[in-house]
Amino acid sequence: MTTAKRSPDRPDRLVLIGDTAIRLLVERGMRGLTHRAVDEAAGLPAGSTSYYARTRVALLEVALARMTVLEAGEFAPALAAGDLPPALPGDVEGVADMAATIVSEAIREGRAQKIARYELALEATRRPELRGMYDGAGVAFREAAVAMVAALGSPEPARHGRFLVAWCEGVMFDAIAGAGWATPPSRADIRTGIAELLTGMLGDTARRPRPKSPNE
Structure with a gap:
């Protein structure tokens, strides 16, 4: 499994990336989910998503991990x-x-x-x-x-x-x-x-x- 990077000084960054990735999946589908698209939609500096999730699989894992937390609440x-x-x-x-x-x-x-x-x-x-x-x-x-x-x-x-x-x-x-x-x-x-x-x-x-x- 590809592991997304975690930053102790920005514990909310992965949550933002995950939420944004979920929104992009809904609005644009799988092809519309890219590192650059997440940066732009989340208002993050260019390259931020790539820092936390270097590969596409890692980005998908961030989205899935966030979704699991949200569904657990249901x-x-x-x-x-x-x-x-x-x-x-x-x-x-x-x-x-x-x-x-x-x-x-x-x-x-x-x-x-x-x-x-x-x-x-x-x-x-x-x-x-x-x-x-x-x-x-x-x-x-x-x-x-x-x-x-x-x-x-x-x-x-x-x-x-x-x-x-x-x-x-x-x-x-x-x-x-x-x-x-x-x-x-x-x-x-x-x-x-x-x-x-x-x-x-x-x-x-x-x-x-x-x-x-x-x-x-």
Whole structure:
């Protein structure tokens, strides 16, 4: 992996370069992302981006690293290292509600960011150096999905978690870059779809909310 240079006196420079690179990927595509373009768009002196990311792969890694941080903020409650946080829901309706919020916000507020990620995903199919970093960035999200379905009682959490992620990714792609972009699904429709998916996968093992007692 190519490593971008870090400067202790300018810790915010890589963030600026990363944010600018993401914006350029959205506006101009992969061909429009160059060191010079980042310098100009970010208002940096000529050669600044090359100092921090000497190669094109290094520049792509800076963009991907920044995107991973931004996306982690979307899914922060579910980013647990190996276990399900107590704050996360432990029933189908609760998981569907939380996941629907994440997907719905990604389609609307996070649309540009996802377009940049799709550009990087395609580039990763052609650059082995980027492939490992791209795949590694998604590990935490997949582990969180596995933990959630395991908490719901899944007998095959690895497989069910993978398909939960795939379903959500598919809905986002269709609504952002696919044929469904003009009519994105509502949050309610997304929530219903996720609940149906979970119920279909888990069957009788799916955990439902505890009924409230008359005194609650």
